[in-house]
Amino acid sequence: MAAMASRRRGPLGSVLWNMLVQAVWPLFILAVVAGAGWGGQKLWRVWTDPTYWPVGEVIINGAGNYVDEASVRLALEPEMEKGFLGMDLYAARESLMTNAWIAQAVLAREWPNRVRVDIVEQVPLALWQGDQVMNIQGEVFRPVLDSIPDGLPVLAGAEGRQWAVWERFNTLVDVLNDSGLQLAGVKEDERGSLDLFLA
Missing domain, CATH: 1.20.5 (Single alpha-helices involved in coiled-coils or other helix-helix interfaces)
Structure with a gap:
């Protein structure tokens, strides 16, 4: 053919x-x-048009003690305005991490229009140098002063010595409690000697 x-x-x-x-x-x-x-x-x-595919729901887990849901939603607002698929989760996370009380934040999209935010808050252990807080990992962070809880032990010392000062504080708490005294804080000077503050 x-x-x-x-x-x-x-x-x-x-x-x-x-x-x-x-x-x-x-x-x-x-x-x-x-x-x-x-x-x-x-x-x-x-798909990325926020009017076509908006973020329908934001689920926030882990907020409560030092981070409230309203501040989380406010930090997410600029990215949420871009819609479900247009939202940059990395930028949203960076915005959340500007809050010093947030130790870790994980964001995820959940089909069809939900965003899940899992937050791990800092756990304060002691006041450090008067304007910083030491967490349970021995890391120092600087929250807004009026958000720092009352009653934390007050510690001071050379930079990087916060955990060593904390250990010395704990040792002295046990010794002084046996004597009927309550230790409120310690300050370590450059020679390693301590000033004690009683409650």
């Missing part, structure tokens, strides 16, 4: 047909790729 078609076209028709196919085929492929790219771009715009 192919022989009959080539006989009807003749040698010149066959050559022209091949040239036409070779010229049109790349244009066809280019049109398909361009159409797919254009369609994909339009689809992405629709």
Whole structure:
């Protein structure tokens, strides 16, 4: 059958047909790729349009003692305005981490329009240098002063010595409790000697 078609076209028709196919085929492929790219771009715009696919619900776990849900929602607001798929979870996390009371934050999208925020709050152990807080890992962070809870032991000393000062404080608490005295804090000077503050 192919022989009959080539006989009807003749040698010149066959050559022209091949040239036409070779010229049109790349244009066809280019049109398909361009159409797919254009369609994909339009689809992405629709999906990331916050009015088309807004964040429907934010579930916050772990807030309570030092971090309230309202402050978490406020920190997330600029990213939530971008919609469910347009929201940059990394940028939202960075915004949350500006709150000194947040030790760790994990954000995740949950289909179809929910964002889950898991927060681990700092656990304060002692007041350090009067304006910082030492957590249970011995790390120092600087929250807003009026958010620091009352009743924390007051510690002071050289930079990087907070855990050693804490251990010395604990040793002295046990000794002084046996004597009926209550230790409120200690200050270690550069020589390693301690000033004690009683409650």
